[in-house]
Amino acid sequence: MKFFIDTANLNDIKEANELGILDGVTTNPSLMAKEGITGEQNILDHYVAICNIVDGPVSAEVISTNFEGMVREGERLAALHKNIVVKIPMIPEGIKAIKYFSSKRIKTNCTLIFSAGQALLAAKAGATYISPFLGRLDDVSTNGLDLIAQIRLIYNNYVFDTEILAASIRHPMHIINCAEIGSDVMTGPLSAIKALANHPLTDLGLAQFLADHAKGN
Numbered sequence: 001m002k003f004f005i006d007t008a009n010l011n012d013i014k015e016a017n018e019l020g021i022l023d024g025v026t027t028n029p030s031l032m033a034k035e036g037i038t039g040e041q042n043i044l045d046h047y048v049a050i051c052n053i054v055d056g057p058v059s060a061e062v063i064s065t066n067f068e069g070m071v072r073e074g075e076r077l078a079a080l081h082k083n084i085v086v087k088i089p090m091i092p093e094g095i096k097a098i099k100y101f102s103s104k105r106i107k108t109n110c111t112l113i114f115s116a117g118q119a120l121l122a123a124k125a126g127a128t129y130i131s132p133f134l135g136r137l138d139d140v141s142t143n144g145l146d147l148i149a150q151i152r153l154i155y156n157n158y159v160f161d162t163e164i165l166a167a168s169i170r171h172p173m174h175i176i177n178c179a180e181i182g183s184d185v186m187t188g189p190l191s192a193i194k195a196l197a198n199h200p201l202t203d204l205g206l207a208q209f210l211a212d213h214a215k216g217n
C-alpha cells in the first residue's frame with residue numbers, strides 16, 4: 001500500500017519524507033488555508049515547494065465547480081510540475097473534467113467520494129485515483145471501511161485501473177484496516193503514520209536491552 005501524507009505543512013511533509021516511506025502528498029483548500037497559504041500565486045508556489053520535497057504524486061485541488069473552470073485551473077496546476085495530480089470534486093461537471101484530463105493523460109484524483117456509485121462513475125471517467133473519505137463517514141455513524149471494501153470488489157470485478165486512495169484517515173487502525181481490505185493508497189496525517197511504529201513492548205524491550213548492555217560496560 002502506498003503512503004501519502006494529507007497536509008500542506010512543509011515541516012510535516014519533510015519529516016514524513018525523511019522516514020523513507022512516503023510515496024506522495026494530498027492537499028485540499030482547507031489544508032492550504034490552515035497553513036495560511038492564500039492568494040493564487042502563493043498557492044501555486046506552495047505546490048511547487050511540496051513537489052520539490054517529495055518525489056511522488058502531489059494532489060492539488062481545483063476551486064472551480066464548472067467544467068471550463070476546472071479544465072483551465074487543472075491545466076495550470078498540471079503545468080507546474082510533472083508530479084501534480086489534479087484533484088477534482090465528485091460532481092457531474094467534475095466527471096466531465098476527469099474524462100477530459102484522462103484523454104489528455106493528465107492524472108486526476110476524484111475527491112469527496114462517499115458512495116460506491118460515485119466511485120464507479122469516477123473510474124468509468126478514467127480517474128487515476130478516487131478518494132473515499134473514511135473518517136467523515138465514521139463521523140456520521142456510517143462504516144467507512146465497508147465503503148472501501150465495496151469499491152475494492154467493484155474495481156476488481158471490472159479490472160479498473162483507478163486506484164483507491166483511502167482519505168480522511170484519523171488513526172493507525174484506519175491504515176491497518178485499509179491495508180487488510182486492499183486499498184491501493186492511504187493518505188493521512190503525520191501523527192497516524194508515526195503511530196504505526198509505536199508499541200509499549202518495543203519500548204520496554206529496548207530499555208531492557210540498553211540497560212543490560214550498560215551493565216556489561
Ligand code: E4P
Binds near residue numbers: 168
Ligand atoms: C483527502 O484528500 C482529504 O484531503 C482529506 O483526507 C480529508 O480529511 P479530513 O476529513 O480529516 O478533513
